[in-house]
Amino acid sequence: MLSKNVLQQLSDRLGAGNVLHEKEDMLVLGYDSTPGVHLLPDVAVFPTDRDGVLAAMEIANQEDLPITPRGSGTGLSGGSVPARGGMVLCLNRMNRILEIDEENLTATAEAGVVTLDLFNAVAAKGLFYPPDPGSQKISTLGGNVMEDAGGLRGLKYGVTRDYVMALNCVLPDCSVLTTGGKSVKDVAGYAFKDLLVGSEGTLGIITEITVKLIPPPKDKRTILAYFNDIRTAGEAVSKIIAAKIIPSTMEIMDKATINCVEDYVKIGLPRQMAALLLIEVDGHPAMVEEEAQGVQAILAQVKAAEVHVAKSTEEANNLAAARRTALSALARVSPTTLLEDATVPRSRLAETFAEIERLTLKYGLKVGTFGHAGDGNLHPTVLCDERDADEMKRAHAFYDDLYDKVLAWGGTVSGEHGIGLAKKEYLARQIGAGGVRVMKRIKDAFDPRGLLNPGKIFTDESSEATVHGKEV
Amino acid sequence: MARRYRVSSPEKLGNFTPQDAPLYADVLQCMRCGFCLPTCPTYVLTGRERSSPRGRVALARAVADEKLEFTAAVKEEAFFCLDCRACTTACPSGVRAGEVMEICRSQAHAFYPLGKVGKGFREFILQKMLPSPALLETSMLPTRLYQRLGIQWLVRHLKVLKLGPDWMAKAEGMLPNLEKPLRLQLPERIPAKGEQRGRVGFFLGCVMTLMYPGVSRNTVKVLAHQGFEVFTPRQTKCCGAPHLSEGDRETARQLALFNLDLFLEQDVDWIVTDCAGCGAALKEYEELLEGAAEHEKLARFRAKIRDISEFLIEVGLRTEGLREVKTSVTYHEPCHLCHAQGVSAQPRQLLRQIPGVELRELKEASWCCGSAATWGLKYSRESQQVLDRKLANVRDTGADLLVTANPGCQLQLAWGMREAGSSQEVVHLMDLLGRATPD
Numbered sequence: 001m002l003s004k005n006v007l008q009q010l011s012d013r014l015g016a017g018n019v020l021h022e023k024e025d026m027l028v029l030g031y032d033s034t035p036g037v038h039l040l041p042d043v044a045v046f047p048t049d050r051d052g053v054l055a056a057m058e059i060a061n062q063e064d065l066p067i068t069p070r071g072s073g074t075g076l077s078g079g080s081v082p083a084r085g086g087m088v089l090c091l092n093r094m095n096r097i098l099e100i101d102e103e104n105l106t107a108t109a110e111a112g113v114v115t116l117d118l119f120n121a122v123a124a125k126g127l128f129y130p131p132d133p134g135s136q137k138i139s140t141l142g143g144n145v146m147e148d149a150g151g152l153r154g155l156k157y158g159v160t161r162d163y164v165m166a167l168n169c170v171l172p173d174c175s176v177l178t179t180g181g182k183s184v185k186d187v188a189g190y191a192f193k194d195l196l197v198g199s200e201g202t203l204g205i206i207t208e209i210t211v212k213l214i215p216p217p218k219d220k221r222t223i224l225a226y227f228n229d230i231r232t233a234g235e236a237v238s239k240i241i242a243a244k245i246i247p248s249t250m251e252i253m254d255k256a257t258i259n260c261v262e263d264y265v266k267i268g269l270p271r272q273m274a275a276l277l278l279i280e281v282d283g284h285p286a287m288v289e290e291e292a293q294g295v296q297a298i299l300a301q302v303k304a305a306e307v308h309v310a311k312s313t314e315e316a317n318n319l320a321a322a323r324r325t326a327l328s329a330l331a332r333v334s335p336t337t338l339l340e341d342a343t344v345p346r347s348r349l350a351e352t353f354a355e356i357e358r359l360t361l362k363y364g365l366k367v368g369t370f371g372h373a374g375d376g377n378l379h380p381t382v383l384c385d386e387r388d389a390d391e392m393k394r395a396h397a398f399y400d401d402l403y404d405k406v407l408a409w410g411g412t413v414s415g416e417h418g419i420g421l422a423k424k425e426y427l428a429r430q431i432g433a434g435g436v437r438v439m440k441r442i443k444d445a446f447d448p449r450g451l452l453n454p455g456k457i458f459t460d461e462s463s464e465a466t467v468h469g470k471e472v
Numbered sequence: 473m474a475r476r477y478r479v480s481s482p483e484k485l486g487n488f489t490p491q492d493a494p495l496y497a498d499v500l501q502c503m504r505c506g507f508c509l510p511t512c513p514t515y516v517l518t519g520r521e522r523s524s525p526r527g528r529v530a531l532a533r534a535v536a537d538e539k540l541e542f543t544a545a546v547k548e549e550a551f552f553c554l555d556c557r558a559c560t561t562a563c564p565s566g567v568r569a570g571e572v573m574e575i576c577r578s579q580a581h582a583f584y585p586l587g588k589v590g591k592g593f594r595e596f597i598l599q600k601m602l603p604s605p606a607l608l609e610t611s612m613l614p615t616r617l618y619q620r621l622g623i624q625w626l627v628r629h630l631k632v633l634k635l636g637p638d639w640m641a642k643a644e645g646m647l648p649n650l651e652k653p654l655r656l657q658l659p660e661r662i663p664a665k666g667e668q669r670g671r672v673g674f675f676l677g678c679v680m681t682l683m684y685p686g687v688s689r690n691t692v693k694v695l696a697h698q699g700f701e702v703f704t705p706r707q708t709k710c711c712g713a714p715h716l717s718e719g720d721r722e723t724a725r726q727l728a729l730f731n732l733d734l735f736l737e738q739d740v741d742w743i744v745t746d747c748a749g750c751g752a753a754l755k756e757y758e759e760l761l762e763g764a765a766e767h768e769k770l771a772r773f774r775a776k777i778r779d780i781s782e783f784l785i786e787v788g789l790r791t792e793g794l795r796e797v798k799t800s801v802t803y804h805e806p807c808h809l810c811h812a813q814g815v816s817a818q819p820r821q822l823l824r825q826i827p828g829v830e831l832r833e834l835k836e837a838s839w840c841c842g843s844a845a846t847w848g849l850k851y852s853r854e855s856q857q858v859l860d861r862k863l864a865n866v867r868d869t870g871a872d873l874l875v876t877a878n879p880g881c882q883l884q885l886a887w888g889m890r891e892a893g894s895s896q897e898v899v900h901l902m903d904l905l906g907r908a909t910p911d
Contacts, residue, residue: 024545028527033504074506138509264564328564331503
């Protein structure tokens, strides 16, 4: 329980309207989109500028209060869940786009800017910010950087990390760190910027971000392919890559996902098909033509059941929008959707689908799989009910087995969602005890008192893991 | 998805009262993806998670899980929700946060009963006035006199009412020029013109007959001209929407049962309304009355209900003989039409078929106007902010007319336009189609 004095101090420094502590507010600021994790903070603050963040950090230091940064709470690994209670620092009110620099092709924005707002603002100036996580219409740039969010265009354009040029952040010792800049080359000292990207709010609180922009592709074409067997779809993906064609998007949905998405969007997706691939090629018109031909030839060769080319931009956009709803649409089927983020080298895709099928049967589960097939990044999603303890146990066993295989194939336990609270054990499996020790030493160097987003990425023995936040 | 509410249950759901509690499955359905957040006017206004659909459902779940009492803050959020249903449209998981909040409003009355005077007043309005068309009409008499004698002009120009509480001034300012209520003037049966295409039961809503009799007169005229015999039962009672909105589900059920039988007794192929609010309520009778009426009757009734624009597009608008209406228009989508009924393309299709009409797309056309039944009066400051956003977008279109399809929106928008000194006129879609239809 926080003392009145602390609340008063926070109100004085940040403004009374920017501090919340009522139970009803705490209840809704202790979750993100990760199932099963919901913990209560003691207070939430909404700084409107960097000084506000600094003030909050000072008070947290003085009161020994854990501090967890939060954007829109759309994360999928529990990164913004206050694992040890304390203060949730919401960055949504820092949502100004500060500059779009058309000479240097960069944009600078505060951490709370919504991803799609930035995309639209630069598009209005004829520029392109490619990272497009599924939640782009509400996710924040700060959250994207902290989790190194991917998206549908990752295959050709990369992920958030590939666009971050500079970061401005407040460190746990209340100093301000600026790292990177608008120079396209920069090898001055340790690459803090790269360390901070994907650090899940454990090293510093980002207040300002400068991202790289690129010219938008002049043309694009969207191809939709249906398959009678999901493994054939996997084979198609591997063959397209092997043919040295890099589409901007190569997304897969299995039958369960197709049906859930169709229930919502009603655009005539093929309910009876085992899988579909949504493929988009973009670039110079001549290249688009050539690559589209190449893709279609491979689809014919692997005997895709049907191949369609989108007739209009509107149709193409509707298909991409439909794909973005996949995870949420799967939630129609069951009360709980447990989602994972397994990523394998692309040549292993067909085997991964086979393994998912095998484990689904073995554990008697209902699984919907979709994801960024072109990146080898799949989201096998167990559709279950958190009230059914046995089913939950089987679901976890399913992922345990799957990750064993994924790691054996040289894959990773998280392609784009981060480790957060949800995947700490899997990370330890992937990088080993030695890897975890080095990560902890880095964490200690930034945050010796362990105030910043404690309990994330790895189990934090020093500040003792048994002291958990209040479970909701 | 039928089975939505439990009217009452032997098992108590957490800290809810048994009468009209949400279903646990409905609050569990939310996987917290946050897709609803940018579509929620109250979240966008406040930036406060608990004033978002995701937050509100989480609060309801906390009450169901006994992690929270049904606190004053839960009540506040239930009523602060506009019930605009934009979140329902945005939700891929099929969560209906607006309806969960509607149910929480009725829970709120169980937990926080009004004082004697307040309770008496509320019961008088919801249980006496609204269910009785005749009482409603009589009550409007003084208001009409007040306008006719020029008192309204004086009051508005001297800004007398501005001295009182804001909402009264706004309510007064919103009143359109009142004509005689339509209900008793309109013949119960109007024959079809030209080749007859079927029989339509017309559901004449309370606000339509009292505030916009001219609009519904046009609706009936259009229906007849389109080849439909129109039957408008005089006994029609309020659809129950105001009761659902105020959390009086029991009276809503009684009204619904009455209207259900009244319209099923008629030999009509369709039941059509020109009020989006009524249409949404009528389409929800099936769920509201589950267990209170035979399922077959409910399904039969549900299958006949259409909004007028949905109906005209479905049967096909006969455009021969339509007069040219030379004007540019933009279209504001009523929440209870686009979000609650999923009718979004049809009004635009109709507008494009009226000769001479140029349709200009409105930015954020399906964003609420801030009227939302009595919300606009209860939260007049917030309502103004929501309205300002809408009016700015309307202004940008430069269209001559702002077309909409719901009386609540029309009252709010026309008032906003008047206050802002705008020359853009607000009309109901059926007024426009009425102008194009020969007498």
